[in-house]
Amino acid sequence: MISFARILAPTDFSTHSEDALRYACGLAERFQAELHVVHVLSEMIPASPDPLLMPVMPPQFYEEDERRARESLLTAIKPEWGTPAGFATAVCWGAPTEAIVDYAAANHVDLIVIATHGRTGLSHVLLGSVAERIVREAPCPVLTVRTAPARTA
Template identity: 40%
Template sequence: MHQLVALDDSEPGWAALEFACREHPDDDLTVVHAVDPTDSGYGEMAHLGPEGLLERQREAAEELLAEADERAAEYDCALETATIVGQPAEAIVDFAVENGVDRIVVGSHGRTGFSRVLLGSVAERIARQAPVPVTIVR
């Protein structure tokens, strides 16, 4: 089985990786991090420009995925990693479809009520759009 772990640098994201490594160590695991070029904080876009911002995000993604490799090694779990570009939910679902993924594992921040409406839920959008089963880990 080919499983895709969607990783952001959050506790729920790391919990999703640990779940996949612990529960499915013999499966083919691909860990992806979505780089969203429209997501800039504190005026980075104006300061760096779009190319500079994207390059900074890609560098941060490489560091995050290197850490994912290290954490997976603690479980004797081998990973493939990839950085994808786009709105996270859509980019993750597209990657899953294009790469024959059988299941998506994603962390959830567990937001409820107004904060969920305001901030949205990437995990929920993935679950609604994905053509394969999605495991949401808290």
């Protein structure tokens, strides 16, 4: 029998992520699982031809960014989506794929539910797919949720 004790739902606060969070919340309620909602922040690395001229962001910049992300995580789940057995949030720093995979491993996550933005063509080649890399590198099963494109009448 399949069961999940801990479900991870990474979010970038987009509408795509919201759809995946809705799935994750419903699954967490159904399996009486703990739901972990994680947001990954990456340090801004200003580009400059001369490394000595690169501005350094003050620590307050990063602290404020993290504070806003933590506040947003607390309201990311809507009550009508279901009631997980437990709820945890985290803000991680780093590259999204590595941070999510590391979090899943460290917290013994049983399932990752992640949105896919459905990029194709050149944008997929240039930007890659975080979801695709997580599917390949995750220590557990991954459910990808793709938002259906809006239908025109």
